[in-house]
Amino acid sequence: MEELGAAICEYRVRKGWTQAELGRAVALSKSAISHFENGSHVPRRDVARRIDAALDARGHIFRLRDELDDNPDADRVSRFLRAAARAVRIRQIASFTSVFLETEEHARLCLTAGLAAYGGDLDDKVHYRRQVRAVLDTPAAPQLSIVFLEGALDLGVGDRAVMRGQLSHMMRQSRRRNVALRLLPRREQNVFSDIGTVTIFEDRRGRTTVHRPSLSGGIYITQPKRTIEYVNLYDHLSQLALDVEESRTLIRKALEEYSPCTPPGSTNQ
Numbered sequence: 001m002e003e004l005g006a007a008i009c010e011y012r013v014r015k016g017w018t019q020a021e022l023g024r025a026v027a028l029s030k031s032a033i034s035h036f037e038n039g040s041h042v043p044r045r046d047v048a049r050r051i052d053a054a055l056d057a058r059g060h061i062f063r064l065r066d067e068l069d070d071n072p073d074a075d076r077v078s079r080f081l082r083a084a085a086r087a088v089r090i091r092q093i094a095s096f097t098s099v100f101l102e103t104e105e106h107a108r109l110c111l112t113a114g115l116a117a118y119g120g121d122l123d124d125k126v127h128y129r130r131q132v133r134a135v136l137d138t139p140a141a142p143q144l145s146i147v148f149l150e151g152a153l154d155l156g157v158g159d160r161a162v163m164r165g166q167l168s169h170m171m172r173q174s175r176r177r178n179v180a181l182r183l184l185p186r187r188e189q190n191v192f193s194d195i196g197t198v199t200i201f202e203d204r205r206g207r208t209t210v211h212r213p214s215l216s217g218g219i220y221i222t223q224p225k226r227t228i229e230y231v232n233l234y235d236h237l238s239q240l241a242l243d244v245e246e247s248r249t250l251i252r253k254a255l256e257e258y259s260p261c262t263p264p265g266s267t268n269q
Contacts, residue, residue: 002039002222003079004048004064006207009037011055025054077128079220083201083209084135087142091200091234094148096155097166099132101146101173101181106166109158136178145180147237153183153254160258167255174248182241183250198230 012022012033019037020030026047035041036051043051048065055061084090092098097106107129111122136144156163174181199211210221210230221227242250 001042003082004042004061005037005039007057007061007064008033008051008055011057011061012037015055017055022051022054026050080199080211080218081128081131081135083203083211083220084132084142085138086203087201088140088204089143089202090145091202091231092144092146092148093195093198093234093237094146094152095196096148096152097157097170098146098148099129100136100144101170102129102133103162103166103169104130105162106157109162136173136176141178143178143180145182145238147182147184147234147241150183150186150250153251164255164258167251167258171248171251171255174244174251180244181247181251182238182244183247184237184241188237188240195233198234200227200230200234 008022012019017025018030019033022028023030023033027050028047032041036043043065045062045065048062051057052059052061090100092100097110099107102110104126108122108126111125111129115122135141153167157166170181173179197213201209201211203209208222208224208227208231210227212219212221221230241247
């Protein structure tokens, strides 16, 4: 609802109209337009179509309205992807390997293990994770900053080859200009307890959306008074975390445990 309201407002401002002018164009009151834009009311489908046409939105406003009647699971997936695609900055607190940094093999194994609790179609879930990772490869890729628990490096998934591939991929991603990984040392893990995973999206207009996963698909928080609490939490953990180079060193050490170097003087057979 909030996203729909923001889209109506954005297209209206782009057209140079006031709320009263848009109301006259679609035979509604100024207060009705105000309710739509602040997310307190949802326009009927026919009204959304009229607003879309009046603002030359080319179906964007109507599609957002239409999604409110769609399958809620599909909408949660599409909303996370939209938030990631529109973000200029993504901050994440992660207890486990971030969905933005997984290899496909690692993701498939994790998703398979979670099917009993979360349900759904495995191939659909793998495809969704692939789309999430692809956000980092777009021309307008966001700046991604992640704080995650050092103990996450010990959570083996699959065999040694899977973990070797996962940690190698994480090392490569950590060297990208738009990616910053920071490990929270074990000595600070009591600060991390019960936090779980938190993803903070910030778009070009400075709006912040917080996502927290759950068995029902997760919740989205957009109220500024609440989102600032998560931003402050991220900043606090970031100050406690190791810097980027120290974190990369620990990831490299974990990788060496899965693929130890050949001892000096030995001969490969």
